[in-house]
Amino acid sequence: MPHAPLRIAILECDTPAEKSNAKYGGYYGVFSKLLHECAQALNQPDVLHPESGLELSRFDVVTEQLYPDLDHVDAVLLTGSKHNSFENHPWILKLVEFTKKAIADPRVKILGICFGHQIIGRALGVEVGRNSAGWEIAVCDVDLTEKGREIFGVGGLKIQQMHRDIVFSYPPDVIPLGSSPRCDVQGMYRAGKFITVQGHPEFREDIVNEVVKLRAEAGVFDKEQAEDALSRAGRPHDGIAIGVAFLKFLLE
Template sequence: MKIGILQTGLVPDGLAAEHGQYPGMFERLLADQGFTFQSWSVVEGEFPNGPDDADAWLITGSRHGAYEEHDWIPPLEDLIRAIHASGKRMVGICFGHQIIAQALGGTVAKYEGGWAVGAHTYDFADGPRTINAWHQDQVIDKPEEARVVATNPFCANAALLYGDSIYTVQAHPEFDDAFTEGLIDQRGRGVVPDALLEGARAKIGTPLATGEMSDQIAEFLKTGKLT
């Protein structure tokens, strides 16, 4: 099964040599799940021909806001709607979660409560899961067709399910602790309040639900069902 990865952001230069780009992180997250992968750097204007270029789709995170005026955002929203109309399955993570919601009628904005950085725990149907997060923007109003399937007090729409075709998550199951600590050092300073950064650093080593999220995302891409 071929997964098309739509890359919407670039890893900071100081971290790319060690960690690679975002598509590679997802390939590692979903390793041994029977997938092949092809990536398109939509943030750099590279797009597939359409939904049929892959069997299912995944949209990565980004430092950009879904509501920002970039040349690549309108065609990405058009592609999202085309994939949705085709019935092919799609997963969105962080910015991917947000841009899918925006493309399908929801609202994304900077959250008045500020940033979520580092390990955060979310209430899923089968219990709590701790995942690394890195975001200030949130889906403030979800699309009418979307159903909330994970939440916490900081992020009401932490994961959304659109029937059996789209599943999106605000947090970053593909971020390990080393990459998160790198973001704290290289992207967070002067952007995220120092107290939040140090609080996130103190949580490094908290057990993460990486395996559970990998299995759930893989199962959804294959069957349209959440485990």
């Protein structure tokens, strides 16, 4: 008998830059592509069929501020965002409250990516904010803890990054997954509840290139920063391995 599909609600915390948005169809489209590729890479069609095994829904939590009914999903995924996870905009406060509710739910699991990772940290009561060490951009190395190596199935992670904000410390009862020279909290894990990463497993070279060029034009990145990031944007990374780890976690 086939397994029931995995019902994942994708909470869109932002809209990608113009070209990427048109190409992929929002962050919902970017994650949809990643998750289907990862279901294929998982290669367990009897457990999770690459086509019919995923039931993905999308919720605009910024403008429409819509949320799933937790009784009707198995997991929620909080995407990245250009917005600041530490600000008190009504939609961000609403997202933090919803995240607290999802963490308290005995059944629903959570995936947090970049801004989403920070929102989970904030929901658990730790400080999130600007990193004095500055930006991490494009493909970077992350050192993994023992648990991180076990979960992601690799010795160390290469992951696309695009952040200047961080979670400053690990909340209670959270297992650290990894760190980098610029950011101590690169991933958080609580068994049966959530996995988070500060990086972007869903980002592709074209998405990173577009963001870097726009931010360089806007003066957010200087010429040297932008050139360095563009030189690393196309490097191999572990986005698929991370996505496969997410799916295994959701199937547990």
